[in-house]
Amino acid sequence: MLKSRHLLGIKDLQAEEIMLVLESASSFKDVLKRDIKKVPALRGRTVVNLFFEPSTRTRTSFELAAKRLSTDVVNFSAPSSSILKGETMLDTALTVEALGADIIIIRHASSGVPHMLSSHLKASVINAGDGTNEHPTQALLDAFTINEKKGGIKGLKVAIVGDILHSRVAKSNIYCLKKLGADVRLIGPATLLPGEFSALGTEIFCDMDEGLRDVDVVMMLRLQLERQGKGFFPSTMEYFSRWGLSKKRLELAKKDVIVMHPGPMNRGIEIASDVADGGNSVILEQVTNGLAVRMSVMFHLDERAGK
Amino acid sequence: MPKVLLDNKEIDRALTRIGHEIIERNKGVEDLCLVGIQRGGVHLASRLAAKIAATEGLAKPIPMGSLDISFYRDDIRLRKHAVRRTEIPFPVEGRKIVLVDDVFFTGRSIRAALDAIMDLGRPAIIQLAVLVDRGHRELPIRADYAGKNVPTSMNETVQVLLEEEGFTEDRVVLVSPGEPEAGESGREEGAGA
Amino acid sequence: MKLLITNAQVIDPFGGYEGAATILIEDGTIKSVAKNGKIKNHAGARVIDAAGMYVAPAFTDMHTHLREPGFEHKETIRTGTLAALKGGFATVCCMPNTNPVNDNPGTTEYILKKAAGEGSARVLPIGAITKGQRGEELAEMEMMLKAGCIAFSDDGRPVESPIIMRRALEYAKGLGTTIISHAEDLQLSSGGVMNEGLLSMTLGLKGSPSIAEEVMVFRDIALCGLTGGKLHIAHVSTKGSVDIIRRAKEQGIHVTAETCPHYFSITEEAVTGYNTNAKVNPPLRRPEDVEAIKDGLRDGVIDVIATDHAPHGKEEKTREFDAAPSGISGLETVLPLGLALVQGKTLSMMELIRKLTVNPAGILGIEAGGISEGREAHICIFHPEKEYEFRAGEMFSKGKNSPFDGWKLKGKTAWTILGEKVHEWA
Numbered sequence: 001m002l003k004s005r006h007l008l009g010i011k012d013l014q015a016e017e018i019m020l021v022l023e024s025a026s027s028f029k030d031v032l033k034r035d036i037k038k039v040p041a042l043r044g045r046t047v048v049n050l051f052f053e054p055s056t057r058t059r060t061s062f063e064l065a066a067k068r069l070s071t072d073v074v075n076f077s078a079p080s081s082s083i084l085k086g087e088t089m090l091d092t093a094l095t096v097e098a099l100g101a102d103i104i105i106i107r108h109a110s111s112g113v114p115h116m117l118s119s120h121l122k123a124s125v126i127n128a129g130d131g132t133n134e135h136p137t138q139a140l141l142d143a144f145t146i147n148e149k150k151g152g153i154k155g156l157k158v159a160i161v162g163d164i165l166h167s168r169v170a171k172s173n174i175y176c177l178k179k180l181g182a183d184v185r186l187i188g189p190a191t192l193l194p195g196e197f198s199a200l201g202t203e204i205f206c207d208m209d210e211g212l213r214d215v216d217v218v219m220m221l222r223l224q225l226e227r228q229g230k231g232f233f234p235s236t237m238e239y240f241s242r243w244g245l246s247k248k249r250l251e252l253a254k255k256d257v258i259v260m261h262p263g264p265m266n267r268g269i270e271i272a273s274d275v276a277d278g279g280n281s282v283i284l285e286q287v288t289n290g291l292a293v294r295m296s297v298m299f300h301l302d303e304r305a306g307k
Numbered sequence: 308m309p310k311v312l313l314d315n316k317e318i319d320r321a322l323t324r325i326g327h328e329i330i331e332r333n334k335g336v337e338d339l340c341l342v343g344i345q346r347g348g349v350h351l352a353s354r355l356a357a358k359i360a361a362t363e364g365l366a367k368p369i370p371m372g373s374l375d376i377s378f379y380r381d382d383i384r385l386r387k388h389a390v391r392r393t394e395i396p397f398p399v400e401g402r403k404i405v406l407v408d409d410v411f412f413t414g415r416s417i418r419a420a421l422d423a424i425m426d427l428g429r430p431a432i433i434q435l436a437v438l439v440d441r442g443h444r445e446l447p448i449r450a451d452y453a454g455k456n457v458p459t460s461m462n463e464t465v466q467v468l469l470e471e472e473g474f475t476e477d478r479v480v481l482v483s484p485g486e487p488e489a490g491e492s493g494r495e496e497g498a499g500a
Numbered sequence: 501m502k503l504l505i506t507n508a509q510v511i512d513p514f515g516g517y518e519g520a521a522t523i524l525i526e527d528g529t530i531k532s533v534a535k536n537g538k539i540k541n542h543a544g545a546r547v548i549d550a551a552g553m554y555v556a557p558a559f560t561d562m563h564t565h566l567r568e569p570g571f572e573h574k575e576t577i578r579t580g581t582l583a584a585l586k587g588g589f590a591t592v593c594c595m596p597n598t599n600p601v602n603d604n605p606g607t608t609e610y611i612l613k614k615a616a617g618e619g620s621a622r623v624l625p626i627g628a629i630t631k632g633q634r635g636e637e638l639a640e641m642e643m644m645l646k647a648g649c650i651a652f653s654d655d656g657r658p659v660e661s662p663i664i665m666r667r668a669l670e671y672a673k674g675l676g677t678t679i680i681s682h683a684e685d686l687q688l689s690s691g692g693v694m695n696e697g698l699l700s701m702t703l704g705l706k707g708s709p710s711i712a713e714e715v716m717v718f719r720d721i722a723l724c725g726l727t728g729g730k731l732h733i734a735h736v737s738t739k740g741s742v743d744i745i746r747r748a749k750e751q752g753i754h755v756t757a758e759t760c761p762h763y764f765s766i767t768e769e770a771v772t773g774y775n776t777n778a779k780v781n782p783p784l785r786r787p788e789d790v791e792a793i794k795d796g797l798r799d800g801v802i803d804v805i806a807t808d809h810a811p812h813g814k815e816e817k818t819r820e821f822d823a824a825p826s827g828i829s830g831l832e833t834v835l836p837l838g839l840a841l842v843q844g845k846t847l848s849m850m851e852l853i854r855k856l857t858v859n860p861a862g863i864l865g866i867e868a869g870g871i872s873e874g875r876e877a878h879i880c881i882f883h884p885e886k887e888y889e890f891r892a893g894e895m896f897s898k899g900k901n902s903p904f905d906g907w908k909l910k911g912k913t914a915w916t917i918l919g920e921k922v923h924e925w926a
Contacts, residue, residue, distance in 0.1 A: 011702070023389035027375060030393060036426045039378035090818055110820035111704035112774030131822070133704025168704060196698040299378075299390075 005305045006118045006125040007297055009134035010175040018179060021296045022144045028299075029292040031068065041299055042069040048101040050093060051128070052078040052108040057263060058128050058138075061287070062105050065294035074099070093117045103298060106130070111168075124301045132166045138262050139172035141293040143180060145286050146217055149258050154181035159211055159253075161243060162221030162270055163192040163232075169262045170221055174200050187211035188243060191232040208243050212252040219260045220245050223270045236269045246272045250280065258282045309480035312439065312457055312465070318477045321454030322351065325436050326358035328452050329405055336363055338403045338431065340370040344420050345391040347409035349373040350471040351438055355407060370397045374406075379419035399428040409467040411437035411453065414446035439479055441465050457481070502526050502545035503922060505881070508555040513854035514870020523555065525877045528919035532873055546922075550881050553914055554849070558590030558878040559856040560868045561831065563655070563680075563734055563758060563806035566592065566623065569610060570599025575811040575898045577614045580831070581621040583809070583897035585923055587831040588856075588880035588913045591868055592621055592809075596628040597656040603628035603639040605647035612648050621918065624650045624866060629668045629679060635660045638668060641675055650864045653680035655734055658716055660686060665720060669729030678730040678756075678863060681720045683741070684782065688712035693822055695768040695783040703771065705821060710789070713782050714740035721748045721755050732863055733757040735808050737782040739792030746801045756863050757796075758804035761837035762828055762903065764793045764846075770903045776817045776824035777892075778903040780810070794846045803859045805838055805852075807831050811899020829892070829899035837904070839884055839911035849884075881915040888912060 002017050047066040049059050066073040078092050103124045106114045111131030118125040129135040164170045164186050177184050178201050185203040198204050205211030233239045259281045267273045343352030360368040372395030436452035441459040464482040468474040505523040522539045524531045567575035584592045596602035608625050615623035627649035628639045659665040672679045689712035694700050696707025724731035736759045745757045767787050770778035796802040810827025817824050841847045861868035869875035892905035916923045
């Protein structure tokens, strides 16, 4: 069981807790392959997707995961309803809880919102991405995918490429992979990858060709196009030429390298189409694994901890 | 010292007898398969499969699978360890399935196991084989094959210690409250089972 | 009415006196300060036994946000001045970022009138440098001075345009008044909500680098040197700022500076867990900055300890960290946090009190008398050793936003005397 009733970030997890989620996720993946893709594990529980920031992929994944566990799921997209009426975020969350939610899955554009709300709620809180802080379930599904493909994580060379500074996916992945013993290197333009990141035990590369050498895993990040014009990089063309993952560049990595992307992809900006669709890509499997991992997380939260 | 209910010889004899009974009751081994409940039941199922194959002189052992019932329990308190794999490498449709568990207690695990099997398909029949039946049923479920019936009190614990789990010798022991348990990996059939 | 303070350990930086005395106050005026303990005409006086306590001139806060008019849900003149009194202050200088902005004599008069009616402590308004604090046109400083303002600042915002800041310093020089700089380059701080560094990155919060403060401190000092005006740097928070101010003072530039208790008591770590009560502008910095601030206080580079008392409503701080307003409700924790500097040997008791009394009064050119015969009694009596658990919720201020909530603090005000008003604190 996880030590908390919430999953707020990978930062707070121990390696054993991560492994627990990953190991059980294999069993959930088996369930997803059956004709009856559903188990009664959380029957009677109510899960609310409380999304203050629009997201179809993550919300759908959580929704389906919750349904596969036999919970009742409600989607509550806050920006379109209460927030516009001037209700505070806390009031919205308390309202959702009063409706009987046992697990509240929260996404918000501001870092720390799930942490803050969790201290006011009796329900379990799962962070589905907060600002530029963390996206813990994405890191768990990435770790699950790597573990499944490579038969282990310890000692692997993993490169994370792109806008590390603004990426919650990158941060959760750095914490997760470091805890599991991987050798993590970060690649990106210095404007999006400050040197301070080396303090997290990572190696930093501005030169992608150098950084990709002999890696087992390449994790590409989505480039937020609105960063252009704010001085972070001159143009998407220059970005692709220097930090885009092309077929030729991928040859620098190990032969059996796997290519990952949390989606949605900007084809031709951070990743070439032939790489995204190529034999090394596990991008669609990540999506499938996301379901199993999210089921595992909901299953293992300790509902009674800290109450 | 915990009281020994069955020693290694008695366990082996009990399994041999259960093997014979299974063959007899099912008039052979056609469509027969064994499904062990994680975790002790799995080892017993594979021992039974070997015994049945030997008795019938089969070239290969009868089909065998393992079942984890974590997702089907009626209490969600016991999520202490990772969920173990359910591996049933054959379609259950139309099969004669013998569920195998080590200790038969309240019947709740078996109820969960029945639901878990049903979600995999529609077997022709499901039977239940257990090594020890300790009584105290809370559901209308009975065993088709039992190694030994042991009267126990609610607060005692029955542990099945098998070589497969790292014990030096097979044993079934009765642990009274307050007594040290026989081993960390000794499967415990206590409160939640 | 007579009041006799006996067994007093007086600490008076105005007269430079530190030692025992018996003080007689009559009708709000100090009648006699007897250093030999012999005092006359005290028959019938109410007696305050100050054994074990210090008796100091009541403090002057040259950086307070009273929020009135316009933000009465955060603080009012009534609650803010009561909080000031509790904190040991007789005088608070209120910043102009109210609604409407105090950029005209009418608003100044309104504040003073309100303070005369409801205020527990003396209120001296600081007027805006520019109209609406927009940084475009100078506000009517001369008329506001006449109405009662004692200095000028666009606090809460920098004066972004260097040419406007130059004109402000020149113009204020002619009026003999001081310009208080909120030093922040908004382009560099670019929406940062905490100090920029590894911690801001790992918390996923936008960082504001130290340099955003420092380049503006440098610019304003350069403009001060150019114009010969009087410049005061508000809420100094970084090592770099301390260094720049130190060099400027060595060069004889007329610059003074203040810091606030939170900049010498806590670091950016206080933000961990997304504690919005530790969100303040400029942000809490690193340990090396805290050490430099202490050095600056010790060396006299930093003249004043001000509170930057910035109260906010509970619901405003119970928000996303990004969206929560900056500020700490600081009037009621200055004394214990300042005393920690004495305990830590950064400052002597005399130096601490000097930075809370003589220095701000001198910079602003205001009357804030010491403990001497004939002066109006502005006196703070405090226990230097009393330990207690501080509860933000129990503050007099409407703003309960303090990062020190739950801290074990040492040092507590026992009495604040302001003229004929005598307040005893629990």
